[in-house]
Structures are given as C-alpha cells and as structure tokens.
Amino acid sequence: MTAPRTRTADALDVALALANPAPRPPRSPEPQAGHDPAASADPEASASAAAVPWDEARRIAADAGRDAARHAEAEAEDEVEELPLPGALGRRLAAPLEALSDLPAFDTAAMDGWAVAGPGPWRLAGSGAALTAGRAPRPLPDGRAVAVATGARLPAGATAVLRSEEGIAEDTAEDGARLRARHRDPDHGRDIRLRGSECRAGEQLLPAGTRITPAVLGLAASAGHDALAAPPLPSVALLVLGDELLVKGRPTGARVRDALGPLLTAWLPELGAEAIAAPRRVKDDPEALREALAGAAEEAEVVVTTGGTAAGPRDFLHAVLADLDAELLVDGVDVRPGHPMLLARLPHGAHLVGLPGNPLAAVAGVLTLLAPLLAARNGTDARPDPEAPLVAEVPGSGSRTGTRLLPAALGPHGLEPLRYHGSAQLRSLALADAFAVVPAAGAPAGAAVPHLPLRWGAA
Template sequence: MRWQDAWAIARDSAKPLAGQLLPVEAAGGRVLAGAVRCERPVPAFDNAAMDGFAVAGPGPWTISGRVLAGAVTGGTMRPGSAVEIATGALVPEGVEAVLPYEDCVVEDDTVTGTVGPRRHIRRAGDSLAVGAPVVPAGRIVTATVAAAIVQAGVGNVLVHRPPAVTLLVTGDEVISEGVPGPGQVRDTFTGLVTAVAARAGGVPAERHRLPDDRALMRDALAAASGDVIVVSGSSSAGAADHLHELLTADGATWLVRGVACRPGHPQALAVLPDGRWVVSLPGNPYAGLVAALTLLEPLLAALAGRPAAALPTLPVTGNPKLMPGGVRIVPVTADGSLVAAGAVGLHAAAAADYLAVLADDWTPGAPAPLLRVP
C-alpha cells in the first residue's frame, strides 16, 4: 500500500469515542464532544474599565466613597455624586460614566471633568450573552479554552473519552531493564509509544513484555483491555512472528498490511470483531517509530475526537537515497536539512525535529510532508 494511503486510512477510519461529562478542571487535553454555550454573561456585571471616579448626573461631583474590586455596594447614587472606583469593580446603580484619573481634577472632596463619548463601563453581557457560543465542538481543552469556559459560568463539559492503549512488547531478545547480554536489546518502544499516544490524546492502559510464544501472544491479545492494542515486533512472516496469523484466525479486518516505505515496511493496522484496533509496529526501533507516526498517531487522534488535518510540509534539502515505487522517510531539522544521508536510526531521529516523507520523484529543495518527532 502507498504510504499516503496508509496514513489516510489510519486518520479516517475510526470514529471518535463516546462523550463523557467532566468538570472543566479535569478535562484538560480532552476534545469537546459538544459546543459550549455561555451560562453566565461576560462580564457578569457592570464594571469599571478604568481606575478613576464613577459619576452620576452632571458635574462637578461630590466624592462619597470608594469601591474596590470584589466589593458590593448598596443603593443608588444620587446625581452630582461620585465614588472612587478600581478597574473591574462593580459599578453602583445610577452611575453614568467612569472618569479616569487622568481626565479629572480632584480638590478636597470634589471631582471636576468632562464625560467624553467613551463611558469606560463594561456592561454585563457586552462580550458574551447567556446562550452565546463560547467554544465549538472539536476543540482541545487547553488552558485558555478552560479559562474561557469557566469565565462563561460553565462547570462541566462533554468531552470524548480518550482511547486507552495496551502495549505488547514482543521478542525473546528484549529486556526492560539492566545491561543487555549477548543477543539482547533494551526495550525502546514503551517510551516512544507512550509519548506518541499522549500527544495524540490517548492514555496508557497496560503494558506487557512477551517472549516469542504463539500461545502467550494469543492470550495477551484476548485479554488486552485497551481500545488500541499496539504490538512491537512479530510483524513479519518469520518463525517467531505470530501476530498476523493470530489476527486472521480471530477474524480481524485488515486495513493496512504492509506499506511501501523505507523504513517501516512491515507495519499494519487491523480491527478485531469486537471493535478493538491493533497496530503492528516493526521490531526495528527506528522503523517502529516510523510506523507509530504513520498509523498509531493518526488513529488515536481520530478516536480522541481531534479533527482530521493535513500534514505540514517543508522544503527539504540533502541527497538521500530514494525508494523506487515508495517513499523514503528521513530525519530532518526544523529548517529542512537532512540529518544523515546514509543508514539512519534512533540516534539520527534524536537529532531531528521531523521525519520527512520523500516520494520517489522528490528532488532536493522540494517540499515534503512532515511527521513530528516525539
């Protein structure tokens, strides 16, 4: 399958998970499943837009008190009276304007000045009236979004449930800690998959390390609790690669089964009859990173409710070896410079900002799609 088609299938095949109602404070990073409307006018009350004097009727005005932010005043101001007032303070009844300090003169308890066309009063609902839209569905609840929602008097929001991710790290040679012995390698997938999942709106559910055993793999797939099961290794057709056989036997629907790219060719995407998704990552760490960015990240973003978006592009410079009939995926810096021209691995990706997807007809300096390095 063409790389572009595989990425698009992962992005477009899944629907957002169901919504759940959460307090705004607990919804950070989630995606709104419904629009948020104002429940309390913004501003919630008439308040001073400047420090100065709130005046009633024609001047000069006699100062009768002071109102600071947070204070509640009673009664109605009589014409000819004034109160010193702070920005944001509740404007008493009867006030017609706020005279900024710089626009008035104070002598003893009397204020004189001219009320101009600007009254320097923010009226209740000037920014948002009750029922007005605050934030549309599909927006990620960032700190700014949450602040706007709270300001509008909304306490709970409907957000999509984040997809739970189960990771199965396979391979007799893989160890989780310590110094690898002869023929052993450290697990590099747990951190990468966790980071990619978090960036896409997913949450880790469980993680298991499995030897190359068919029965253990079968049991782990059956017991996995996540919405998405990520399997590192066991992605090819060798004697120790059991994943494809087991998924086919379970009646999985294959959406992607091999991609015309280097590295990362043996990546795959399937959906089980019960609706759980399976993402197969090649056991080579750099190829696994490519596959995670190609299939896992767009799939999780879709399940989390994030709007589909095209990949960014950037002119790329350098002379990498291209892949006839497919794409070569190479690490580049933020200015589009190739990090390494020869064989690459995680060390090259660690020095890069993006992985650039170079088609077989790409020429140096031409733009290319970018995958952001986690």
C-alpha cells in the first residue's frame, strides 16, 4: 500500500484551534421514550448543519462499501481462500454452493419397518436382521421383504416401506417367515426418501455471498464438500480514544472503563469483518491520533474510532482527518443517539468510521454507518427488518427533526422500547433484541415501525 500523504503540523496549534471551534447551533437535550430521568442529559447533543438524514447516511455508507468491494475485486481476484469446512464459519461464499451429489444419494427408508417389493403378502428375506445405515443391500426380488431401519439404503426393487406397527411377521411350517400388512398394503413409494428428492448433482443450493453459518456448513458437507471458497473478510483496525478510559478494574476517580473495546471486538465477526489486532488505546493528543490513524490505515481496510467526533476541547478527529487530506462522506447524522458520527475515505482508499464515545451512541453509529459499509463490502445489505408494532407509545420530540433509535425487546406482541436508552447507557442494550426506528414525531402504541435486529453472534 502507499503511505498516506502527511504534512508537519504543530500539535499545540491544532489543540488550540480545536479548543476554540467555530460555533455550532445549540441542541436541546435528547428526547425520551417513557420516563427515564437518567437519559435526560445528552453530552453528544451538539448539532451540525452538515448532518444528513439517517436513511441517507446508511445509503452513503452502503455505496462506499460497494465501491470498495468493486475495487478489491479488481485488485485481488486471487485472494479467495479454500477453507476446510469448520474454518469457513462466518465467511461468505465466493461462488454459488453446488451439490456434488444427489441428495439423498440413494433411496433411503424414512421409517423403521420392512422394505417390500410389490404387493403382499411377502416372504421375508435374509436372517431377519434389519438393514441399517451404511450397508449396501442386495436387490430385493418381487414378493420379498426385508427388515429395515430408518436411514438405511433401500435395496433395488423395493417399492415401499411397511411401518413396524402396520405389519405382522409370522413363521409358518409350509412357507417359512412371512409378512403381511395389518390393514392394507402400503402405497407405492410410501415412507421412501427418493434419491435426488432434495437436490440433484450440479444444482445450485445457495448463491454467492451467502454467509457461511453452521447450517451452511452442514448442507455443504451433506452435498459432498470438504472445503469452501471464501474471500477474506474486510480487515478492521479499532482505535479507542480517550485518556479517561481504564482497561480493567472498577471505575475510579474521574476514569471509567472502556466498554466499547470489548463490545466492538466481539461484534465484528457478526458484522462480517475481522479485527487485525486487539483494540489500540490512543491518548487525547492530536499527534498520537495522527500516528495511530496513519498506521491503522496502512494495515486495515476499515478503521473504526471511538470518541473524538464532536467539537469539544479534546475532540481532535476532524482536524487530524483534514490534516491527512481525508474525504468526509458523512459528517454528522440526524439521529438520536449518535448524532456526531462520521464516515471518511482516507487517501489510499481505506474507510474510517468515527463513532461517538458514549456506548449506546456508538452502537447507533455501528448500525447506521459501519454495518451497511461492511455488508456492502461483503455483497449483501443491512436493511432494517420488516415493520413491527410498538407495544408502548413513544412520545414525540417537539419541533425537532431526526430519526430516533431505541433499544427494544422483540416479543410476540411487537417491539417494547426499553427504559435505559441514554447515549451513555448500556443496560437496555444487554436486554435488547433490536433497535426500533422511530420518527421524531413519536409513534403511538400499535404503530408499525422498522427495526434493526441485534443478532449477537447469531447467523
């Protein structure tokens, strides 16, 4: 990769400039759903005239991901890897998954009983021991029957399976062991899993781009595959900004625990990405941030930062991005929480997603910018799930505009907004199944709204 162009800048000058930023329009406290006094003050609440609507921000992020995917495909067609089945988990199929064999590969018994040939009664063949899975049986002549177990390969000539409870086996001195139906003969093909009834060899089972889940691994194995071709996951470097953050122990003095490092690292595989290393902690210093960003952009395709996106005295991200000649694609989104998020393209092509420092606001930023970016890079999308009704009313936010993302529990009656939804709070997130997407005007109970699922580690 080509190193990004930099220029020498005095750290003190940058810090002084940022300590006295251009004034921004004031913002009222974040609106609430329900009664949550702890969420009434939102330190992320600085608006920007450049903020784009939430839907538009997600579209821009997806477009950026598709552009990056096209460029990567043109540059590195040979990077597709052949991975043994367990190692392919979480990746995407580089090519359609085709069946290498008919499924089932041969006619099999769907029930315990007897394989019968033609109409009864039947003479029992063999020693009376049942055919079981894994054995290749001899052909069955017409008028004969043989005991069979579920899943066993049926002999050539078998026309049906007579279930155990529907047959009577008898020994007669004249004719030996005989079998007859208790009520009537089984219909032709009864309780037989016919060869190729699920698929035929060469048939496409799944399209390229499908995420490789445990179920996909099972299907691939049953269809004859030992390995799967998958492109590399987008690489992500995670930078956690802030002098106040602790990496272990209890909050003490004026310092707090870093919640986003563990949360985002564990979430990246579900989002279709791979962290290049453990989160790097970066102190509140413009030169340290510039050095960390330049290094991360050389190593990863996507850089994710937490904190430093607003206009406070120690928020240096905008100035450093300008110093690196980065192109801002999104600078603030009209959404609560998480308004001061951003998306930028760095000079050599890597993308940077700047998340707010408050944990719930950062999660909103992931769902707004990072998830669509990564999904598009992987050839899929991150659209909201179909609408679901709200279990409780979500009050409006007065004259303010903007989308609201509220953690919610998804139950049989719909989406129930959870109480602790301030931008710095994670309590509701741990109980949430989704984020309800609610307009600024609010919505009454029963109103159908889109929702963004939180599939923590799920397929």
